Amino acid sequence: MPKTLYDKLWENHVVRSEADGTALLYIDRHLVHEVTSPQAFEGLKLAGRKPWRVSSIVATADHNTPTDHWERGIEDPVSRQQVETLDANIREVGALAFFPFKDARQGIVHVIGPENGATLPGMTVVCGDSHTSTHGAFACLAHGIGTSEVEHVLATQCLLQKKMKAMLVRIDGKVGAGVTAKDIVLALIGKIGTAGGTGYAIEFGGAAIRALSMEGRMTVCNMAIEAGARVGFVAVDDTTISYLRGRPFAPAGEVWDRAVTHWRTLVSDPGAHFDAVVELDAAQIQPQVTWGTSPEMVAGIGDAVPAPEDFADPVKREGVARALQYMGLTPRTPLAEIKVDKVFIGSCTNSRIEDLREAAAVAKGRRKADNVMQVLVVPGSGLVKRQAEAEGLDKVFVAAGFEWREPGCSMCLAMNADRLEPGERCASTSNRNFEGRQGNGGRTHLVSPAMAAAAAIAGHFADVREII
Amino acid sequence: MRAFTQLDGLVAPLDRANVDTDAIIPKQFLKSIKRSGFGPNAFDEWRYLDRGEPGIDNSKRPLNPEFVLNQPRYQGAAVLLTRDNFGCGSSREHAPWALEDYGFRAIVGTSFADIFFNNSFKNGLLPIRLPAAEVDELFAQVAATPGYRLRIDLAAQTVTRPDGKVLSFDVDAFRKECLLHGWDDIGLTLRHADTIREFEARRRIEQPWLFS
Numbered sequence: 001m002p003k004t005l006y007d008k009l010w011e012n013h014v015v016r017s018e019a020d021g022t023a024l025l026y027i028d029r030h031l032v033h034e035v036t037s038p039q040a041f042e043g044l045k046l047a048g049r050k051p052w053r054v055s056s057i058v059a060t061a062d063h064n065t066p067t068d069h070w071e072r073g074i075e076d077p078v079s080r081q082q083v084e085t086l087d088a089n090i091r092e093v094g095a096l097a098f099f100p101f102k103d104a105r106q107g108i109v110h111v112i113g114p115e116n117g118a119t120l121p122g123m124t125v126v127c128g129d130s131h132t133s134t135h136g137a138f139a140c141l142a143h144g145i146g147t148s149e150v151e152h153v154l155a156t157q158c159l160l161q162k163k164m165k166a167m168l169v170r171i172d173g174k175v176g177a178g179v180t181a182k183d184i185v186l187a188l189i190g191k192i193g194t195a196g197g198t199g200y201a202i203e204f205g206g207a208a209i210r211a212l213s214m215e216g217r218m219t220v221c222n223m224a225i226e227a228g229a230r231v232g233f234v235a236v237d238d239t240t241i242s243y244l245r246g247r248p249f250a251p252a253g254e255v256w257d258r259a260v261t262h263w264r265t266l267v268s269d270p271g272a273h274f275d276a277v278v279e280l281d282a283a284q285i286q287p288q289v290t291w292g293t294s295p296e297m298v299a300g301i302g303d304a305v306p307a308p309e310d311f312a313d314p315v316k317r318e319g320v321a322r323a324l325q326y327m328g329l330t331p332r333t334p335l336a337e338i339k340v341d342k343v344f345i346g347s348c349t350n351s352r353i354e355d356l357r358e359a360a361a362v363a364k365g366r367r368k369a370d371n372v373m374q375v376l377v378v379p380g381s382g383l384v385k386r387q388a389e390a391e392g393l394d395k396v397f398v399a400a401g402f403e404w405r406e407p408g409c410s411m412c413l414a415m416n417a418d419r420l421e422p423g424e425r426c427a428s429t430s431n432r433n434f435e436g437r438q439g440n441g442g443r444t445h446l447v448s449p450a451m452a453a454a455a456a457i458a459g460h461f462a463d464v465r466e467i468i
Numbered sequence: 469m470r471a472f473t474q475l476d477g478l479v480a481p482l483d484r485a486n487v488d489t490d491a492i493i494p495k496q497f498l499k500s501i502k503r504s505g506f507g508p509n510a511f512d513e514w515r516y517l518d519r520g521e522p523g524i525d526n527s528k529r530p531l532n533p534e535f536v537l538n539q540p541r542y543q544g545a546a547v548l549l550t551r552d553n554f555g556c557g558s559s560r561e562h563a564p565w566a567l568e569d570y571g572f573r574a575i576v577g578t579s580f581a582d583i584f585f586n587n588s589f590k591n592g593l594l595p596i597r598l599p600a601a602e603v604d605e606l607f608a609q610v611a612a613t614p615g616y617r618l619r620i621d622l623a624a625q626t627v628t629r630p631d632g633k634v635l636s637f638d639v640d641a642f643r644k645e646c647l648l649h650g651w652d653d654i655g656l657t658l659r660h661a662d663t664i665r666e667f668e669a670r671r672r673i674e675q676p677w678l679f680s
Contacts (some may be wrong), residue, residue, distance in 0.1 A: 015667045020641040024657060026667055028678045036560065038501035049654070053668075055679065078499040078522050085501050123678060130559040130583055146561035146587035147503075148653070154658040158664060164582075194486060195553040195579055228556065230582045251677035254572055259677045294486050315485050315551055322484070341624050377478065399533065413558075432557055434490045440519045 002269035005235050006166045006201045009141040009266070013124050015158055018298040024158040025141075032095070032150070033109045034060040034086035035415070036128025040151035043088040050093075052157035058118045061086055061107045063415045065101050067378050067405035069445035074101065074250040075431040079348040079416065096249070107381020107407040110348040113384055117247025121236050123262040126153055131348045132430065133224040136233030137217035138240060139266040141201075143230055163308065165199055165275040167229070168268075170206040170433040173282035178465040180358065181216035182350060182429065182448035184208060184280070185223040186288035190298040192278055197229030200276065203268060204234050208282035214243040215354040222349045223431055288448040289335045289461050290433045292323035297433070299335060301451070301463045307331030326435055327443050328423070335461050338445070339371060341424045343456040344438070345402075345449050346378030347412035353387050355449040359429075360393040362453035362467055368401040369459025375402040378410040378419060402456065414439045427455035450455075470592030471650030475620045477546030480537055481610045487550060488557035489584060493566040497522055506562055507569030511537065538654065541614050544625050549606055550577040554595075555584025564591045576618050578603050589643050590653065594620065596627060596637045622648055 003011075015024040037059075044051070052058070064079035066072075075078040082102055090098045097118065100108040105116065110131055113119040125135040125142035128150040135142035143159065153159055189196075197277060202224050209217065217234045223230025234240075241260055244250045251259045286300030297320070299306070308321040308331070324331065328336070345351075345359050356379060368375050377397045379385040385407055388394055394404045411418040412430035420426055420442025429452050432436075433444040447455065454464040497509045498523055501514065509525040515538060517530040531538045537545070548567065554577045555563060565589045567575070574594040588595045598606075610616045619628040622644060627635040646653065657664075672679050 016663050018642045022640060022642040024660065024664070026664070026671065035498050039503045039561075042501070043503075045655070052664075076499075082499050082501055120677060122675070125671045128559060128561075130557065132559075144559040144583055146559055146564075146583060146590065148561060148587065148590035152654050152657065156661075156664065156669065158657055160642075160653060160657065194556055195581070198553065198579060198582055225557075225583075228553070230580065249680065251680060255677050255680075259675075264676065294488075315483075318483075319485055384610045413490075413495050415498065432488070432490065434557060436513045437490050438495055440494070440513060 002272040004166045004272040004274060005139060005203055005233060005266060005398060009122065010163055012122065013141065021163050022160055025124055025161050027126050027153050027157055027159055028056060029058065029113070029118060029125040030056045031109045031113055031125065031127035031132065031384050032057055032125070033129065034061045034082045034139055034389055035063045036147050037089065037150055038082065039147050040154060043151045044154055049155045051154045055096045058097045059086065059090050059095050060099040060106055060109050060112055061101045063409045063413065065408040067408050067410050067418055070102055070406055084194045092109045102330065104382045107205065108348045108351060108409055110222065111352060111380030111384065112258065114138065114214070115247070115381060117244055117250030120244065120250065121240060121266050126159060131222050133230065133232045134218050134222040134226045134348055136221040136224065136231055139233055139236045139263070141231055141233070141462050145224060148431040164201045167197060167200040167202045167276040167278065168274040169202055169204050169278045171204070171208040171280045171282050173208060174205040174211065175208055175282045175285055176465065177468050178450060179285055179287055180448040180450060181212050181219035183285050183288045184282065185220045186290065186295065186298050186446060187285045188280060189227045189295045190288070191280065192227055194226060194294050194296045195228045197224060197227040202227065202229040202232040202359060203234060207263055208239065214239060215352040218352065219349055223295070225226050226431055229377035236263045241369045254452065258434055287448060287451050287464055289451065291329060291335065292320065293326055293433055294437050295324070295431070295433060295446060297323055301335055301461060303332045303335060305329045305331055305335065336463065337460060339425070339460045340427045340455050341373050342420060343372060343375040343452050344411045344426055344428040344430060345452050346376065346380070346410050348380065348409070349431045350449050351378060351380030351384065353384050355429065356384070356388045356393050359449040359453040360396040362450050363400040363402060364396050366400055366457045368456045371459045372456050375456045376411060377402050378405045379407050381407045387408055391445065411438050413437060427452045427461065469500055469650045469652060472573065472592050472594050472622055472647045474622070475546060476617060477573060478542070478544055478550050479547045479610050479616050479618050480542035480545035482536060482548055482550045482555070483607060484548045485516070485551040486553045486556055489555055489560050489563040490557055492563040493560065494520065496520065498560060498562055504569060506566035507555065507571070510566040510570040511535070518584055544571065546571055546573045547618050547620070548572050548575045549603070549610060550575060554580050556581040559583045561587045563592045565586045568593050576603070576606065589647055592647065592650065594622060594647065596620070598627070598635055598637060602635050
């Protein structure tokens, strides 16, 4: 019987199953950061348990770390304590790799795993972070988990999980110039909604996905969770394999060849059954801008803010009315007329080298608009930062009036000092436009890196296709 | 883990869809390295008129009178009634910790985000999925009836309304057993340590690159 990629990944990791189908899934890679791990390490210690396999752990500090003035350390004492707690825990138990604050390879946990070759095809990957789905770009079964599960994986190397339903999202055709992976995934969320993928594992396929780089595939899988799916993934192909060759933790020599032979099998068989299939035509996708407080509240740059009465469902209508009030938007306003106060280019969704290149291509030789108070460019990792500097991207950003920062999660969730003030409107390349996400009272519009740079230059949302 | 068997609890309505975990517990409170004490900051941005920060005395902060959970009639609620996709977004387990610390033991809605749903069971907080029509009726009854309570029986998988109508809900057999007994998942899994070790040893030979 033909199998989906999900079937293969699942069957390859089941240690045992309960009568109701709840399985113990073996975990190959455990990514750890400072926010969701302290209580897990404490729980382990209180129970007198030891980590099962520390060589599965890759750890970094990213959520609380500042993105400027590293010489001052972490000034917020509560943030500092959390980062120091991670340092102490990893020092005590050990890890395959640890990239602490200020390390040359420190960065956002979902950026450093892949770039170091610590994320390999066919792995189960977990992290106490919902955006763990990012690693699915490598045909991994990558679950975001809670802290109790972090402790469970530390103690047992397994995750208790029931098999989900399988969804195929097929995006055929070719995207137009200026349309990116971010626009593809936002358009998908606009179509199926933020609960559209709940209970499903999503495989992304079709010509438009195959044409994406690994960076682009990571952007798409990253936001599977914003479509409600805990895991999202892409089958292995030449793009996957050539990305991994020579990475620090990737295999080499004869083991590499054996690994590649296995990785080539990590595709859905022809005729495999999916419980749901969603199709999008890439050619129809415009650059996207969210207008509300949920990622499904999204439209093309050529469109206008909708009105509550456009929605038949009363709960939805009420939600749209509340969102427009929070966002300070009037129905029927063209998206391209909405002015922005700040711009954020970064996050586990869009802080990789390709994202920075896209933003720099728009910023080059231009200058941010006067009404834009701040444009933060936050690379995903120390390695991304150095690569960007080697290509001169930092100079392009600085010349445009953008700020070139140190790596971290930064204003995606504003746990450090980078945040919006009440009422401020931001064009952001991050993943969530929830109320208060980027700072109490802040108003977030999700866009691609190219569209964020275009908004910074124009002072309002603008169609990047008319600029490049 | 705290067991859940039966509950007779006051119901509070939160009539909106897509309540995300950022709303349930904002990011500044995630800097804590403890599991407890998040209740006073549950729904912080909706609940108070000022900006909350860790370490401040929440009892002195101005409450938002418009927020439903601040109404006198819902004080002491143990059941939260809500709509679609509750708990979406961030995987932060601080969300169920905050709800549990606030005093909720069960959440009734039409659907829950996967990670939140899972995290709730680990903390003795029972998420109950009911059909939309039944949830609509519950919202109407709660609004019309001060002191509205529901009786929840996990073993029987039932929610009983004050008018005697019994609603049934589904729950995975394994989760149900764990929650009824308050079993520690890790202890249960470690009973299979030998099976895990055998699996791991086989894997090390078949796919050595996963162990470098």
